[in-house]
Amino acid sequence: MGLDYVKGFFTIAVLKIAFINLVCGILVGVCYGFVPVHTTFITIAENCTLYESQDACATAIGTTCHWGPSTNITSNKNKCLFPELVDCHTLDHTSPDECSQLSYCTWSYADSLCQHAAGYTAVQSGIFSGAMVIGALIGSSAMGQIVNRLGRKKAIAICGACALLCSVVVHAASATLLYGLLIPARLFLGVVVGGLCCVGPMYVDEMVPQDYRNPVGMLFQVFFTGGMLLASLLGFLLNPTDFTVDVKMAIRLQGLDAFPTLASLAVLITGLFMRESTKWVKDGGSAPVTATETLQLLIKTSYEPTKHHQQVQQYSWRDMKLELFVALALGMAQQMTGSNAIFNYAPNITKSMNLQPLTGNLLVMGWNFFCSVLSIPLSSKFSMRQMFLTATMAASLSGLMTGIPVYPGVTTEDTRSALAAVGIALFLLAYEIGIGTCFFVLAQIMFPESFRARGSSFAMVSMFLFNITVTICFPIAVEALSGGPSGDQNKGMGITFMFFGVCGLVSWGILYNFLKPYEA
Template identity: 25%
Template sequence: MSSNTDESEVIMLNENEIKNSSSKVKQYLAALTVSFGAFAVGTVLSWTSVALPYVTNNQQNSAQDFPTFKITHEEEALVGALLTVGALVSAIPSGCLADKVGRKKAILITMVPLLVNWGLISYVSNTWLLLLARFIAGMGVGGYCVVAPMYLAEIADASCRGTFGSFFQLFICAGILFTCLLGPITTWTSLSLILAVVPGIFICIFLFQPESPLYLIKKERISDAEVTLRYLRGPRYQVKKELMVLQKDIEDSCQKSRSLKDILTTKRYKKSLIAVLGVLLFQQFSGINALIFYTVPIFQASGSTLSPTLAAITVNIVQVLATYVSSLIVERAGRKLYLFISAAGMFLCLVTLATFFYVKSFNSEISQGLGLVPIISMVVFMASYSIGFGPIPWMLLGELFAPEIKAVATGVAILANWIFAFLVTFFFPILNLKLGTHVTFYVFSCFMLVALVFIRYVIPESKGKSLMEIQKMLEN
């Protein structure tokens, strides 16, 4: 670890020696590679929308390449719910695993449940095996969502950390779109086998990426950390100062307690946890997962003349394009501005959708022009979500937590995120049935109003700051 000599050496380094001449090519390569795992996660999330109709009671299948068993509506709900339950189970252990074996190994381990999931689904013979497969898939999804944002934040310098964070959401959206496009032209078995290739490819390409330099320093593997930094920053970059600063910061953080009690009682830890939990809550209670899972039923209920399947694909394409644009512009303005624009846009779209369904409850004969309102609202909603509440909560997850609490705090945050996701997806159809679709969308819009206040007064601005500068800001 660093000593007084190290600290004085840092101070003595002149500006020419430490001038940032880093190449970002290797950083982008590592970020894109690890984000390809999010593509695999996206295929798991969207699989139900294209595959479950084959095993519901209202569709007949031939024995070849399709399951011969059927599931009830209650079992169909369980197929979706067990994914979130599996994610809940793996959230906190995954953070601890990342601290024990390293970010890279932990990420690779999260792909194993996805491979098992696709293997079981490809040759599933009964409902229980299907439910088990989805639970196992959830464990992989939950674990990846814990460790990947940590890795992305720790390999990047401050100038490109925001862009890398947006890759996470971009690849999830791409995986969702890929599955939606593949579903209509494949069978149950061929779809599962094709999607099983995705985590296999990820394992092969991610094996060649380096471990997180922060993890290596925490394990006192200083020479390995220097090699990794030199690889990521380029051969002309002077890594000496960055390495010494990281050593000192990690040494300071390792001397501090890291219990959950300390996280809840220490000012900067508590502020970072509240900020992250808040954005994750509003991310889910925007209704995003409910709108994705129930896109086809929403368009069917709207009475729109556009094909529900085509409408769903259109919405997914818009989400991918908007997330890609977000990755290009995310570093041009602050995190808070994009979150504010995102929340405001989603609020307007949710109010529009709610009003549409309220009017429709009184007049079921809606003209074709008015019938386009749902798809326009959904498209704008997805665009608004994708520039703010889609990518930025995952960025904040990697940016706001101090190194000494990152594993535990990230696990807690992801655990909470999946609880929020479960509540929204579970209660959305119930609220629709009991109170009406318009009431449900009005409820979501109220959450977005509160989000605007939360963003203004609670979320810290982390753009352009190093991880340690963010901690000093939280302290003050």
């Protein structure tokens, strides 16, 4: 990467186009990063046993806590108790089977004790995490037609306005802790997310100079991981540490919700003031760029034998069946290697490695962002195909490296934690250097121009279908494979990550043979 190339990258013209990926990627990332922090905050808000004084106990939200002696101990020492007035910690239940005799108690293998169940159940966590992804599936499937009809500028502005409205509803849901209101708000927010995953990279692909297409295109994933890092950082800073006083969880939840709101406003403002895609205007779009540019464009297309007037080969869905199959494999590699299992449930996963939930979440997201930045200089030396294939193989092996030692009995606890931490770190490195960053570029360039809007939309739909599968099923599968809520969750975690590794190897085999993009 020469000095002239770097200087060209930082010109105003290129940076203005890259800014679209910044605002779109940040919003998508913040919405994804919101999930693990919000889930952890709900658990804190509803866990009566965390509150260490009578005044603090009275401020707990989401459940009715009582300050007084537990009914299952003879000591006069008062505690903050759940409505059952039972302290699961002090029960004479020293095994998972004994602990699970009471429906409101669950065994924690990480802490080796019986504790009161608090926060979302596995099913509720799956639905909460998956609601936005289901919406994203809808948004990505519809965006191909919307951007061709309305243009890129209007599509981004509409996405920003809708995201802002959804964010207001999320504020209301957090203020009232209404799970039933939060789910539809996240669902409709997902429609926006899916749309932005299509229109943002599409606009950049059409507007950026050819020499900078790969690095600028990869910025969408970089800013996406940056948004996730911002959400995890805010969660870490808002995480309460002193439970002898009112921790004001309602205010902390509102502070967390403020990030998606600000990001939505940024997308709306950007959509209102950005310039329209010149390619869309040239291909028959009705929205002008500027009066002068439109007049120049009309004169040029009237008197010059441009590509617009040449016969452009049109492709049907049948003609593109191989490319569509490859797009399906791209989506499989992007999601079924376990990325969103780590992103959405990082606090739970890192807790099994003896880290505090939100501390572990911040470390995962910080490393994830750093790895995505590394992909930019590599994109000028290697093709998208080379980077994606290499990363898919590495991520698959990392999944196996994470899953095998986590499975109970394979190794000691200290060795398990160390190997699992290294496995996840290597997975994120591979994912962000190749899979995550290259996907949004490949989803554009693997299709010919006349089929690109439909093909890119299909690639996003495929990715979100696999995303839904992982996001919703991961906590449920881990719990079921572990033998229930009181089972050793490391068993289910180990099996699931080994499954991710196998899925990655299968997708790598397909892509190695058939991934041949139209453009390098």
